[in-house]
Amino acid sequence: MTVVIDPASRDGGELDGFRIGHLPPDVGDLASDFASEWEEVSFSTRMWERQVEDGHRVDLRVHVLRGDRLSSLAELRDFLAEYHERDPADWALRGFQHGEEPGLIGAAEAFWLVEPGVALDVLLDPERFTPDALRAIAVGITAAPTDPAQPGGAR
Incomplete structure (x- = not known):
């Protein structure tokens, strides 16, 4: 699915309950979303x-x-x-x-565990x-703000 994102704002929009608040000016403006699963972990990708x-x-x-096997930063690192x-x-x-969350970062990738079972990975x-x-x-x-109008305050 292609996502329309205003390139002038350099804001990446919302993805699966998270707001991508900053993009560098030179990031390409063709944005696509994908959903997949691997080894019982689901991926929402932009x-x-x-x-x-x-x-x-x-x-x-x-x-x-998102997946039960992502219960610590060490397990996330091993999974990735x-x-x-x-x-x-x-x-x-x-x-x-x-x-508040500790993460790991290298030259091309950063990742952290938001809470057990939920993590982010940026490449x-x-x-x-x-x-x-x-x-x-x-x-x-x-984290994207929850919508109190939705049942259970869903995102």
Whole structure:
């Protein structure tokens, strides 16, 4: 599904209960949403890409992950290493704080556990963007306000 996002605002909109509050100015303006599942974890994904000479190139992906096996930051890291087919021993990550939640960040990816069973994963093209841009996107993601008009205050 293609998502219409105002490129002038550089706000990424809402995705599965979270507001993506900051996008770097050079992130592509072709945004698409996807839903998938892998190893009993559901993914809600928004991807930004841009047209290049030989097709399209992905600049940014934001995943909201939901699944019982995501109960700690260590389990999230292990899950993502397997999902992205990375060798955990070679994955250069350091700690960072996303509000009250501890997370891990590298040159191209940041992730944190919002609560047991709910996590966010942000991947940015390291050839075009800096780790500071990645951190700015990550810390700009917040829980979307609930709608009290919906039954149970659903998002």
